[in-house]
Amino acid sequence: MDEALLVDLSEVETLKGKYLTFRLGEEEYGIAIKFVKEIIGIQKITNVPKVPDYFKGIINLRGLVIPVLDVRLRIGQDFKEYDDRTCIxxxxxxxxxxxxxxDSVSEVLSINDEDISSIPEGFSQNYLMGIGKTSTGVKLLIDCDKLLQNDLEVLSMNF
Structure with missing residues (x-):
């Protein structure tokens, strides 16, 4: 078997079940670590006209122009002033x-598939993939593709 393929498969296994947890207000959320490229402190964001209000603009990250959105606003929460704990x-x-x-990044947690419950009927949070149960409580697990699903057209046109 191809050695590069073996490395890739082992990386996938290593990342499986791992979630980066973060806070928005009092709630803790998580996203699959496989999506995460890096975590940076809040920095100057350049505004872009004619985009939804939760798109705060763009940043220059080592020569890459990256659109930035405020997750609080994207999921319908109130805006909170950025502080020294705010991260991108x-x-x-x-x-x-x-x-x-x-608002802040917490830690990387392992959550087994059997510890992830489906979203209860009637919940309108179509950006969630499940509810992760941990020893310290529950984490609302965000599906990155669903979170950005309606925004891919905006991203493609503007960035």
Missing amino acids: IVIETSSHLVGLIV
Whole structure:
């Protein structure tokens, strides 16, 4: 078997079940670590006209122009002033790099598939993939593709 393929498969296994957890207000959320490219502190964001209000603009990250969105606003929460704990999680999904502004980053957790519950009937949070149960409580697990699903057209046209 091809050695490069073996390395790739082992990387996938290593990342399986791992979630980067972060806070938005009092709630803890998680995203699959496989999407995460890096975490940076909040920095100067250049505004871009004619995009939804949750798109805060673009940043220059080592020569790459990356659109940045405020996850709080994207999921319908109120805006919170950015502070020294505010972070940008740079993710890669559907061939786009996107920065997600969150209140703070917590840790990387392992959550087994059997510890992830489906979203209860009647919940309208179509950006969630499940609810992860951990020893410290529950984490709302975000599906990065669903979170950005309606925004890929905006990303493609503007960035």
